Structure formats: structure tokens, C-alpha cells
Amino acid sequence: MARKQLRRAEGISRREMLAWLIGLSGLAASGACSLGGLLIFLARRARSFPAQPTETPIPTPDLTPTEPPLPPEVIRRADWGALPPDHTAEQEFGFAGAENPTGWYAYEGDLATIYTTAVIHHSFPLLRDSGTMRALQDIHRNTRRWADIGYHFGIDGAGRVYEGRDIRVRGASVAGYNTGTLGIVLMGNFEVESPSRAQLVALQRLLYWLKQTYRLTHLAGHYEFNPTTACPGANMRPYLNLLAESLALQRGTGGYVPPRAQSQRISGACC
């Protein structure tokens, strides 16, 4: 099925693709998510990550002071020049509709009880090697008039992982389904190009970390929640199945919990 499509992917030779697929199969066969197996897999394939920034970000005043954990290699907002959220943005509420009538919404309590699903996007129309977090934040803040970049993480063509919207705050990336979903954007228009191997490896690492830390259970493409979009593009879709299989995540939208049931779950009132 997907392997014919995979072979057509740009930037990854057939031999490299085969090695990658064997690696994923090996992971699945050997217990999928054993830390040792994953580390061996990553050590063999991951390209070197840049030196990690050490600067402490400026705390956001309207959030609780306790910082939730972020992946160790993530490039923080201060280091990519993020602008602060604009709390006067008139369309922050609009994108999520009735689900999000009050706009900017910071979750309370343990994020592991809130997040269930990672939703993957591409940065259409920005291309892989020209898309930046600043450019995406500019589109989301200044054109769409949301308070901030909508995604929680971004991954560029070299496999560098960036902090996006504060992970304690509900995202703006999946119309009507933002509660409990983590938005991850890969730089590129994957209708016309393919994700790089470095991006795929970085995404697998990030998903593994998110699963361990926030107990994610599902992986979905944006198009599965909002069928009118092609996001994250035809050239990315085959990898979603491979990534889910390698990490023992379920595919699709089945993990989504509507806000009302979510609040019941958080409060412990749900059956």
C-alpha cells in the first residue's frame, strides 16, 4: 500500500527508506516502545541536534508558575524570537467555535489527564526549507487574528523541534476539536514535497516523549478531524500509519474527548 508512495518520497533514497522501514518493523516486533529499542533505533538514525538553548523563558503572567515538562531538545520560544500572545486578538475564539467561547484557554491540573491525541499538520503554503516558526506565528497572529501560533510544536526540515503555543494552553489547529489535542506542524507543503528523514525521526522522538509524559493514546492527521483539508498532505499520510505502529499509538480521531466529557473526566465525576 503505502510503500509505493513511500518510495516516491523526495530526499530519501530507496535504500534509506528500506532501512527506516526495517527499523520501524523491528521496533514493533520487539515490543515497540521499549526504551532500549527506541534509543538504539534513534541512535542509529537520528542526525545530530543543535546545541540546546539554556535561556530561561519569560514567564507568561496569566498561567500558573509551575512549568510542565517539555522535551529536552526543544528550542524555546525566546530562542526563535516568538512574540508574546496577543490577548486582544478578536478571532482567537472564532476558530474553535462554540467549543471555545472565551478564547484563550489555559488548562488546569495535570495535562496527562487532558491530552489524548497528537494531530499532525504541514505548514502549507510554506515550504520545508523556507517555513519558520516566526512566519507561522505571523500568519496566525496578524492574518488570522489568533492570540498566538496555533500549534504546540514545530519541526523544521533539519529535524529541529520548536516550542510553539504554551503547552498549558488549548491549541488552535483543529477546528472544533482543539480540546485535548496537541498540534504538531512539520515545515513543508507535503502535497508537493516530502518530509525529510530528519523530520520523521524528530517527530517519532517527540511522539514517543509525549506518549511517555502526557500518556497520549492516539495519532491523527488534521484531515481526519476536518475532512475539507488535505493537511498534512498526501506525501505525509503514509508515515502516520508507520509512526503509530512503531509507537503503539492508535490511529485516528477515536481518542478525542468532547469538552463536556473532558471536564467531567478531569473532575473525576465521569463514570
Ligand SMILES: [Zn+2]
Ligand atoms: Zn493542518
